[in-house]
Amino acid sequence: MHISLDYHSDVPVYKQIVRTIEDAILSSELKKDDGLPSVRKLAFDIKANPNTIAKAYFVLQSKGYVYSKPGIGYRVASPSKRSFEERLEELDKTLERIVIKMSRFSLSKEEIKKRTSEIVEKVFDDGCN
Amino acid sequence: MMDVIEAKGLSKVYKNGVKALKGVSFSIRSGRIFALLGPNGAGKTTTLKCLLGTLKPTSGEILTLGKQPFPDGVKDASFVPEEKSLYDWIKVPKMVKIFGSFAPNFSFERFEKLAKRLGLTMDRKIGELSQGNRTKLYVSLAFAQDVKLYVLDEPTWGLDPLIRKEVLNLVNENVVGGKTVLYSSHILSEVEEVCDDLIILKEGNIMYNGTLDNLKEKNGTNLSETFLDMFRGEKR
Amino acid sequence: MKMYKEIKTIQSRLIVMMIIMVGAAIAVVMLKNFAVGLLNSPMMKEYLKNSPYKNALSLMSKLSNDFSYYTYSQWFGKNYIQLSALVAIVFSFPVFSKEREKRTVYLLIGRMNRWEIYSSKILTGYLSVISVMFAGSFGYLLTAYIMKYSLPFSMMFYWTVMATIGTLLLYQIGTYASLIFKDQIKPFLLDIAIYIGIYVSGLFKQTRFLNLFGYMGKSDVLKGAGIAIFPTVVILSMCTAIFIGEYLQFKYMDL
Numbered sequence: 207m208h209i210s211l212d213y214h215s216d217v218p219v220y221k222q223i224v225r226t227i228e229d230a231i232l233s234s235e236l237k238k239d240d241g242l243p244s245v246r247k248l249a250f251d252i253k254a255n256p257n258t259i260a261k262a263y264f265v266l267q268s269k270g271y272v273y274s275k276p277g278i279g280y281r282v283a284s285p286s287k288r289s290f291e292e293r294l295e296e297l298d299k300t301l302e303r304i305v306i307k308m309s310r311f312s313l314s315k316e317e318i319k320k321r322t323s324e325i326v327e328k329v330f331d332d333g334c335n
Numbered sequence: 336m337m338d339v340i341e342a343k344g345l346s347k348v349y350k351n352g353v354k355a356l357k358g359v360s361f362s363i364r365s366g367r368i369f370a371l372l373g374p375n376g377a378g379k380t381t382t383l384k385c386l387l388g389t390l391k392p393t394s395g396e397i398l399t400l401g402k403q404p405f406p407d408g409v410k411d412a413s414f415v416p417e418e419k420s421l422y423d424w425i426k427v428p429k430m431v432k433i434f435g436s437f438a439p440n441f442s443f444e445r446f447e448k449l450a451k452r453l454g455l456t457m458d459r460k461i462g463e464l465s466q467g468n469r470t471k472l473y474v475s476l477a478f479a480q481d482v483k484l485y486v487l488d489e490p491t492w493g494l495d496p497l498i499r500k501e502v503l504n505l506v507n508e509n510v511v512g513g514k515t516v517l518y519s520s521h522i523l524s525e526v527e528e529v530c531d532d533l534i535i536l537k538e539g540n541i542m543y544n545g546t547l548d549n550l551k552e553k554n555g556t557n558l559s560e561t562f563l564d565m566f567r568g569e570k571r
Numbered sequence: 572m573k574m575y576k577e578i579k580t581i582q583s584r585l586i587v588m589m590i591i592m593v594g595a596a597i598a599v600v601m602l603k604n605f606a607v608g609l610l611n612s613p614m615m616k617e618y619l620k621n622s623p624y625k626n627a628l629s630l631m632s633k634l635s636n637d638f639s640y641y642t643y644s645q646w647f648g649k650n651y652i653q654l655s656a657l658v659a660i661v662f663s664f665p666v667f668s669k670e671r672e673k674r675t676v677y678l679l680i681g682r683m684n685r686w687e688i689y690s691s692k693i694l695t696g697y698l699s700v701i702s703v704m705f706a707g708s709f710g711y712l713l714t715a716y717i718m719k720y721s722l723p724f725s726m727m728f729y730w731t732v733m734a735t736i737g738t739l740l741l742y743q744i745g746t747y748a749s750l751i752f753k754d755q756i757k758p759f760l761l762d763i764a765i766y767i768g769i770y771v772s773g774l775f776k777q778t779r780f781l782n783l784f785g786y787m788g789k790s791d792v793l794k795g796a797g798i799a800i801f802p803t804v805v806i807l808s809m810c811t812a813i814f815i816g817e818y819l820q821f822k823y824m825d826l
Contacts, residue, residue: 214524216554218547218551253507255529255531
């Protein structure tokens, strides 16, 4: 899992960390009961403020993505179906914004459908290769 | 979490009548990186000096590490002032020795590690050092003290981007170790990289007091944009 | 030890002042031979006989025959005192003003409390003044003994003690001047003005009691007098009063 941070974004850094770890969990890059690095270790590794990381872990925990056990540290939990749905809805919204943009270029509904399904094909073909 | 600094209704009027601070209140929690921002003349340095007991507040109360800082200062705090002035005619190793003779909890080993890490030039007289090297020396001296609070006024003055990043890493690492850092700078992008909480001062008043995350979430902009919005209209 | 920093910053000035003081002491003793040789030359005797200053001859012979008198008139009553004023000025004027002018005071503040800063500075200055003053007088005495001149130890000791106490007062006043100004030039000029004031006060009967230099190079010692107790007590009390007042001002000052 690679965490890249943009300190000068309007998205708070802790949210960027939450998002990266969430996605890693949802995509099963991180599996249930996998250990997460400690706050200190992650702070050193990605050269970030430890308080920010602690906050990110706190948010992840309250959303049910991770759990912590005293003496063991943070572990990946199995996220609820709802969190998965929530994330998908967010991504849908991103997609929606793009579709809206395309529609402004006076493309017809059919044309947009064609273009998007082409992209879907391409992504999956690349994935198979 | 304990408050490392508590300021209530702090104001400072200088002898020449300049009102540098007009009743500011804020607190700094232990283990946080706290930034003090504002344009020149907003009262940043005055605030730092009041917190460290070099200036007597005209009114208001301050507790720094649970103690009134004026007049005797706070031994458990280490200060890097805006002007990195040291004794010009003395060579760097001698300066370190002198500093170590009076600075509380100073470790020469810690200093050597820091100096090496920041790439400090050692075999010169202070007067012959570049601005960047003076900053490196001052920062290394300050962090070689094992104290609870580090107060840094423009700690990256004259440094190249690589060393700048190293100083920011140093700040983060100290917080990992349980220290508190008070950081004042006019380089917003730098502050944005490290700080947890911040206050923004304008003409001796507080314009914002809270976490960086809240500021971003509330305004939906990054720090520089918020800052510019706050001061736009006055600068033409 | 907190004084290490002050010792290191005063060190070079201390060495220079030692050399000047001891060098001057040795030179004054050495010049005695030269002066006596000059006085004993027939040409000089002839010149003085015909000079309008009738008592010049007796003064000159006293100077050449009585080493204690020579010592007073050329060293402890003259050059030694002048140099002591220089010592006080050199050690005192940058004490606070330089730290504030160059903003190095922020290196100290907080890391030491105000008493530690103040006392380490003033006490280092005191020790420096005392060591230079004693070097000047012992340097003189030693050279005199080597040259086989006789000088009562007690005489030299009284002069040294009084001159040193006077210099400490000048030093203490100088540090106060250094505290109230933020740059280094003003305290320096004020010190010189004070010295001129002290000197001028010695010229008038009404203000003669202010003449610190008169106390520092007291002529009665030649006639067997010891340390003048009353003025010594007054001067030491003044020193203490300024020391305390100056500390209180420093303690509650914005830096």
